[in-house]
Amino acid sequence: MAVVFTSDVSQTTLLMAYNxxxxxxxxxxxxxxxxxxxxxxxxxxxxxxxxxNGTFYLNLKRYLAAIVNNNxxxxxxxxxxxxxxxxxxIYNAVNGTYVEGPLSIKINFTDLTFESANRNIKxxxxxxxxxxxxxxxxxxxxxxxxxxxxSTGSSNQYYMKYWAGYPFEFSFYTASIQKVEVINERxxxxxxxxxxxxxxxxxLCDGDTDTSIDTQLQLVNGYNKLKFVINLTDIDQYIxxxxxxxxxxxxxxxxxxxxxxRYWLFKGEHMQSISAKNIGEIENDFFNLANTVxxxxxxxxxxxxxxxxxxxxxxxxxxxxxxxxxxxxKIYMFTGVPFAKAEMNDWMEVRLKNGNxxxxxxxxxxxxxxxxxxxxxxxxxxx
Numbered sequence: 001m002a003v004v005f006t007s008d009v010s011q012t013t014l015l016m017a018y019n020x021x022x023x024x025x026x027x028x029x030x031x032x033x034x035x036x037x038x039x040x041x042x043x044x045x046x047x048x049x050x051x052x053n054g055t056f057y058l059n060l061k062r063y064l065a066a067i068v069n070n071n072x073x074x075x076x077x078x079x080x081x082x083x084x085x086x087x088x089x090i091y092n093a094v095n096g097t098y099v100e101g102p103l104s105i106k107i108n109f110t111d112l113t114f115e116s117a118n119r120n121i122k123x124x125x126x127x128x129x130x131x132x133x134x135x136x137x138x139x140x141x142x143x144x145x146x147x148x149x150x151s152t153g154s155s156n157q158y159y160m161k162y163w164a165g166y167p168f169e170f171s172f173y174t175a176s177i178q179k180v181e182v183i184n185e186r187x188x189x190x191x192x193x194x195x196x197x198x199x200x201x202x203x204l205c206d207g208d209t210d211t212s213i214d215t216q217l218q219l220v221n222g223y224n225k226l227k228f229v230i231n232l233t234d235i236d237q238y239i240x241x242x243x244x245x246x247x248x249x250x251x252x253x254x255x256x257x258x259x260x261x262r263y264w265l266f267k268g269e270h271m272q273s274i275s276a277k278n279i280g281e282i283e284n285d286f287f288n289l290a291n292t293v294x295x296x297x298x299x300x301x302x303x304x305x306x307x308x309x310x311x312x313x314x315x316x317x318x319x320x321x322x323x324x325x326x327x328x329x330k331i332y333m334f335t336g337v338p339f340a341k342a343e344m345n346d347w348m349e350v351r352l353k354n355g356n357x358x359x360x361x362x363x364x365x366x367x368x369x370x371x372x373x374x375x376x377x378x379x380x381x382x383x
């Protein structure tokens with residue numbers, strides 16, 4: 001007989017590491033008494049014990065999250081672009097984003113025999129919400145998928161915004177390592193790139209070499225329609241890419257729900273203030289009154305300098321793009337300058353202060369978004 005699953009994991013879709021992934025199973029072999037079950041999850045082994053009715057239950061979520069998130073949400077990809085080599089615009093982004101491997105289940109019986117079953121699973125460092133499960137589900141692991149939320153009312157359309165001169169990339173999953181053809185349907189220009197792994201990042205700009213990819217894809221200011229073709233059996237993917245002129249502002253990137261990065265420029269001026277508070281005091285009243293300057297001694301202060309930003313008159317597509325920043329576990333603020341190659345130390349981790357974000361309002365077509373970012377605490381002089 002065999003291991004029977006009453007709840008199984010999918011082998012044809014990409015599993016989200018931060019959602020429940022339940023396996024529940026039993027043996028249908030008559031006369032066998034289960035002792036325990038050994039479960040190997042992409043090399044990590046757990047031993048579980050049966051319910052009195054002989055069934056086993058395990059939620060794989062915490063195991064999968066620990067396996068795939070091996071860099072604590074940090075971005076390990078920093079490009080080294082050669083303006084004359086289109087292949088240097090695409091990078092392997094698997095590390096910390098995606099993992100695949102065997103799920104092996106072995107039921108051990110009290111008579112020292114066993115039964116086993118095997119699965120092959122593919123996991124993204126992402127999460128889905130109950131209300132949007134169908135909309136944002138990565139439907140099939142055999143197709144190319146842009147790792148960004150799908151536009152409303154579509155199954156293969158995506159929306160992104162790109163400011164010239166600022167570092168910008170987007171990522172995709174592919175089961176095939178065949179060349180990807182990227183066609184700008186607005187200008188009919190085409191480039192071909194070779195995927196470097198299951199998850200790839202395509203850089204339109206590293207700051208310094210912005211104009212090269214623009215020249216080859218002939219990106220125009222305003223709307224560009226990018227079509228992605230990887231083979232004849234795949235489903236073509238489309239990105240509506242809005243290119244805007246470079247301007248000053250606060251530029252951020254954040255980890256989206258699919259384990260890769262999104263970007264936004266809060267244009268114009270921002271507000272910043274310093275808030276400080278005393279750490280405390282220690283006793284210093286050891287002298288006669290005539291010789292006393294201060295009966296207590298200040299230990300020092302802690303200080304913060306948060307930044308308040310605003311985006312006005314943004315569209316519904318912009319609002320949807322920006323919404324995932326509210327739940328992102330990792331946000332970086334750009335500290336470099338436009339049109340200069342961005343290095344790893346040109347990004348500073350910040351945190352979004354608690355607040356609200358508009359989701360839906362009948363009759364509303366444009367939005368004003370206000371946010372406040374907590375920068376790292378200021379260094380202060382303390383005892």
